[in-house]
Amino acid sequence: MRVVAAVLLLVSALHAGLWGVLRDKEPAPDFRGLLPSVSYAPFEGSAHPDIDNIPTVEKIRADLKTLSTMTRAIRLYSSTGGVELVPAIAAEFGLKVTVGAWIDKDKDRNEREIKAAIELARKNSNVVGVVVGNEVIYRGEQKVEDLIDMIKKVKGSVRVPVTTGEIWNIWRDNPDLASNVDFIAAHVLPYWENFRSDQAVDQAVDRYNLLRNLFPGKRIVIAEFGWPSQGYNLRNADPGPFQQALTLRNFVSRAEAIGMEYNIVEAIDQPWKFFEGGVGPYWGILNASREPKFAWTGPVENPDYWKLMTIALLVGVLLSLPILRLQQPTAKQAFLLSATANGVGAWAATVFAFWNGHYFIFGSAFALTLGMILLVPLVLIAMARIDEIAAVAFGRPPQRLLAKSKPVENVPENYYPKVSIHIPAYFEPVEMLKQTLDALSRLNYPNYECVVIINNTPDPAFWQPIQDHCRALGERFKFINAEKVQGFKAGALRIAMDRTAVDAEIIGILDADYVVDPDWLKDLVPAFADPRVGLVQAPQEHRDGDLSIMHYIMNGEYAGFFDIGMVQRNEANAIIVHGTMCLIRRAAMDMAGGWSSDTICEDSDLGLAIQELGWVTHYTNHRYGQGLLPDTYEAFKKQRHRWAYGGLQIVKKHWRHFLPGRSRLTPDQKREYGLGWLNWLGAESLGVVVALLNLVWVPIVAFADIAIPDKILTLPIIGAFVVSLAHFLSMYRARVAIKPGQMLGAMIAAMSVQWTVSRAVAQGLITEHIAFARTSKGGLSRMSIEFQAFWEAVIGALLLIGAGVLIASNSFRQITEIYIFAGVLVLQSLPFLAAVAIAILELSRINSFQFWRDSAIRTAELIGLRPVALPTPAGTPQAVPNEVRREAN
Structure with a gap:
């Protein structure tokens, strides 16, 4: 330790x-003076100023007191809605003010704004200029000639310089506008022009010099320059707190050196500007709490x-x-x-930094909170899978596994307790069940009986031959034909218990399709010599894996559970009991209450109840029997649906036994079961829920230009997928003896049931019980005419379309987060597309191994690796190969 x-x-x-x-720690020019001007909006919170965001005198006074230590002047953008209070209060702190009149398409409002701006300029001696409109030409809300008329009107009414605020290229392209203002108020915002932060200052100085050359003798003011501290990239533009500090400090140093007049946008973050994209709220040099975002001296960090x-x-x-x-x-x-x-710790710190550094309106806060609620179990699942990788790849080899090569120790001589083997059957193929009984008759064990119970099968064609066969096999074989049995398989097994020999100490459970190895009982019953042992489980195996490609990959998928998960759970005495190849001590079964019909997974239910009583369980991964795979993909999915629904029933039934003092479960057993349920039921359900929520989010991201999922929400999804892929491949290579092609197919089969499992979980949350669905085996079932992956095809297609829409809508902005989000959608489509692929495979010729053998022969013939046998006319002597001639000679 x-x-x-x-x-x-x-x-x-x-x-x-x-x-x-x-x-990150970089040097930058120090600035110890006062900024010449900063943009100021006296609003708080996320409410728009036009709706319900009226500033108070006290708040304005507090803001300007803070700003007076940082700047000599402020620029306003409006003269109504509470902003008209600012100039008089600014005078108290010696601040100059450039008044703004907000201009848009609303004529009445424009008149009110112009009138208020004129009045403020007349009444307040600290007003040094008036800016009529802000980027109204750029927004297309006014024509140049109309804006010039407004400017002339204001110029005739005030004694201070009058201008308008526009992007530098608007000034370049409209010399008439420049000739009608007292000075040029140019906005140079390199972020919106896709420049990197390290290019921003050079670009601003270049635009400044361009305007000076175009309008010699005209006063040029860079009326807006800034850099956002948070938000999304715009092509090459990279916002961030580090970038903001470096950009502004470098800009101020350059501007002071060349005598540039400038105004920094902006003084304080404005959370209500969320509609301006991810960067809208984050242009301030102070955050919304009026705290400095960075220092103006010393290294930037x-x-x-x-x-x-x-x-x-x-x-x-x-x-x-x-x-x-x-x-x-x-x-x-x-x-x-x-x-x-520690990696999860780093992610947690990143989440905290994101939460602490962003402003949230209800929608984005709700999305982030919901995302975190879903991501926490996803991260736990990924950690559990890494735990299993570590245990298998780097941990000790299994210590509790029963191995055929290592007989059980300390077994009394002639220890042969009686075993009663129960075989429930419901409309099972006769010949298949006969094979099962014949194999049981060959068991290399002296003391056992077999109880065959045919339930709810009135057709004599299914039970009469079995009754006759049991008679032929001898007195060991008891036959029961029970009609109107309640409780599905569990009800049938309860009837079998009533007919069990009184001296039987161990109950064996076998499905009707299983052909057992003669040594099954001989090898495993000795484990019960330990009186603490209540149950011994052997794995399932299938003898029809070569029936088709689909059966081949399904068999590989089943093998993973029995060679990986069960082996690891066995180390914690926490195996999942499945209702075949299972041996149960009768006393343990009686103590646990026997077979219960309140779940449709009566075997796993009973196994957990036995473990809750403190009984020891054992597992072997040696195959002691072979059954049959589900006949069709539909049957495969129905079986998985039953397991998932029954699993949730077991969770709802047994969760109280996981509370302290409510059972004899050990902490390790509780951990294995808890993580097992989360890993299976939770992972599949979370995958579907997150995929569907992401689909809903696509149009918001693509067309509303807000609420783009941040990397803290999308990268963990990608990471979880990578962990799942690494887990599958590494565990299969380490523990499952199958070929790479079958392993790939098994992975596809495992992914293909995500929708099925999630539907079962959802159904289990809103219902208490559904009918037991028998898995069709033995070739009696017919393939459904319905396509077995319709909804998977719909969801998979929508996810791919959503990814395409995101990429197409992002072609101009090239926001990294959107590309990552699109990648997440593609990954999330894979389980749905896997189901579609298997459903198509089942219906196609390529599902047959014979098709591939014939194709290989035809290919060899076409390329000359195999001679082609051509037909010869009747009566024509056939040519004798040279090899035969040489042998004859």
């Missing part, structure tokens, strides 16, 4: 070192950097502590787990 503790300390130290190495590092390290350490509870973990195993925990 000391080694493990040392590993945890090492990983934490490396994590801290990475934070130290990756810390994140003042909260060490706080974030502390959060990341604390979360990483807390998530690493459970490693100390593991049974003898190896150093490599501990390293991978601790590295994962």
